[in-house]
Amino acid sequence: MTVETTSPLPGPAHRPPAPRRLRRWVARRPLTAFTVLVFAAGWPVLAVPALSAHGVLPGGALPVEPFVLAALLLVMLPAALGVTAVVDGRPGVRALLARALQWRFGAGWWAAVVLGLPVTTLAVGLASGRTPTVDGAAAVLLDAVVSIGTALLLVNLWEETVWAGFLQTRLQRRHGPGTAAGLTAVAFAGIHVPLQLTGEVTVASVASAVGLLLVLGLLVRVLAGVVLAGTGGSVLAVAVLHALFNASTAEDDLVDRLLSGGAPLPLAVLAAVLLTAAAAAALRARRRAGRQRAGRPGAAHRGR
Template identity: 45%
Template structure:
């Protein structure tokens, strides 16, 4: 799955060069997510757990009946922390300001729609719902998050293409360090809600508020133009929130008791945060 999730990144320059067009990378990323990540997860689930397992995974993918507090966390948690980090590291915004509603609509809501529905939702069905959940059944929640974080970081190896070896290794190690607490956070949210919809929303909100969707520029990239650290603020926010979750839950990450197959797993609580 790691090797096949990012064919979009590798295929994009080939198609762009052949056509002579300046093509956006995001459609290729979406195709890579659906074909290289989601599809294998569904096929393997069907083989291992049968139709019942596939139905159970789908039920968690579309689970939206969770307390309002969880939606507030998914929608506001990472953006607020990311904004605070950007302000602390860079200072006051130097880019777009003005009326709040248009800025939020174009810098948050539009990129959110463009990245959540076609990409991050299904990405988390595979990473959280398939990989991390199965690993924590066997290894426990913390080890599962660590292993999933490493694999999740490796799927982004195409981002360091063209960089010298030393820099590429350093960047990938940094990404691993940042990705592991992110998986602490996603594991906790999923274990407490059984909602992969919510996990995907959490993931997409971080992407949308910083760099955007690949089609459209995010809020922080607008507030801090040409400031690379601003487009990485969500990574630092996920990192900080994940470590808080790890400490507060004492490593349990909201996990109840381990059970067998995906089809046999009981519903988790969907109460208040």
């Protein structure tokens, strides 16, 4: 009598379940997974106002703000937290969210984050011959505190949890600060492409809008990298900086109203460059002083 023996043939039934394979892929390629998810799910959400404005979807012109908020809170933030959970587990998620509330980073850095951009932009504007607004300045400042605080809590804090806390930080660990700033700026400009299609669409108009986003994004990302290094990785610091950058560049916002109107963007760009240079110099000086203290005789013994 013969006994037939069969060995299981390799096939789909013996492959790991799809969710497990997906988790393995995310763990191996976290940045790729994040980018694919954000663009695949975020672009359709952000494209609704453009599709509606051009008659592809019913409803006519729609405000873009609700769709920006939806893409941020329903796509981008969950993607960043989800990928972090796969790669670093729950402790990694808690650490990322803790950085969004990290407020202890020194009075000097707080002054740079809160006052640096608006004050420097005002100074550049005054130096260029712009006229300051004196009457009603208190009301302008009060309005700005409310609007900036609202934007910070609803948008910028969670936006920078994604950009600074997740993407730029991970890129910097792998590629260094310069490349991280550049790649994050590309992703930032790229996700905003659908929002540039709501008006009259030409190749030139879209290219110029995306190009401006890329330049501004790179400027902010370089400054954000310096601030992250100076504040011990505080996402809150970068979020405040982002909110104040918007208030310094937008027409009919804080700096524009204090300078009696006009185009504040070129002034804010120059101010951001100056602030980045000053903050980077302060950071280098602090690191140099730390190395000198560490190199003194007896420093290691005293640190025990």
